[in-house]
Amino acid sequence: MTVSWTPHRFTGGLLALDTANTVVLRADPERTFDRFDDPREIARFADAASGFRAAELGGRRLAVSAPTAIAPVVLAIREATDRLFRHAVLRGAVATDHLSGLLGACAGGLAGSRTEIATPGKPFGDPATPIAFEAALAVSALSLLREDTVARLRICPNCSWLFVDRSRNSSRLWCDMAVCGNRQKASRHYRRRRAANEVNNVQD
Template sequence: MTVSWTPHRFTGGMLALDTANTVVLRHHPEKTFDRFDDPAEIARFAEAASGFRATELGGRRLEAPSPDKIAPVVLSIRETTDRLFRRAVSKGAIATADMPEFLEACADGLAHGRTEIGTLGKPFGDPATPIAFEAALAVSALSLLRGDTIARLRICPNCSWLFVDRSRNSSRLWCDMAVCGNRQKANRHYRRRTAANEVHNGEVQNG
């Protein structure tokens, strides 16, 4: 099924985290599913990310002309990124044992890139030309290793997505308040109302 790549799909705050979050409900083995099961979605995701992540990318467009060919590399970067930084959030530190696979995956993403990155004001290279999605994904994933970024990584308690908390006092709880935050509020309201009804019914029966 074709995915609608809406703004909510890009609440991770960085390309690498948005990509990690293409696996939905990782914390529910019975309900989890992968939005990249159809490799064609990789190209559609890259097209959407070019807009939603324009600031991070310095305005450089992402290109994924052969999603079937790059899928193994993209998935490898995605999974090692999720594993490394999800554990970093849980433990408060990077597990060195997870680093080799992560670095190897990123190296594969960069291996065939014919571009230059990291110049002043152009962290992803010249915005006048497109950059291979897998290469940009690797750059984004590696940039997560900065200490100030790691300290702001969070896991949404509703959907389990990874995101960067850029709030002033580092108090952001949800990946998306309009979606996950409101769902949790609605769930709490439902539980309170149900509990109140059960108490009321019990009083009526005992009365």
């Protein structure tokens, strides 16, 4: 099924987190699904991410030449990213075995890449030329290891997506207030009304 890559799909705050969040409802084994089950969605995701993550990428476009060929590398980085940083949020520390897994996966994403990155003001390199999606994904994932970024990582209590909390007082609860926040509010309202109705029925 073709995915609509809307702004809500890019609420993680960084390319690597948006990619990790392409597995939906990770915490619910009965309902979870992978938006990259069709490798062609990797190319469509990268095209959308070029726009939604333009600030992070310094305006450099993401290139996907062969989605099926790069899928194993992309999925390896995605899963290593989720494993390491989800654990970091829950436990408040980075696990070394998870770190080795992330470094290995990112090495795979950078292997064969012939470009330059990390020039002043251009963390992803020259914006005039595209960068391979798997290489950019590796750079984004590695950038998450900064201590100040790890401290701001959160897990959305509604959908379980990872996101960076950039609010001034680090109090953001939801990946997307307009979606997950409103769903939680609606759910709480429904539960309160149901409880009140049950009390009224007992009293009658």
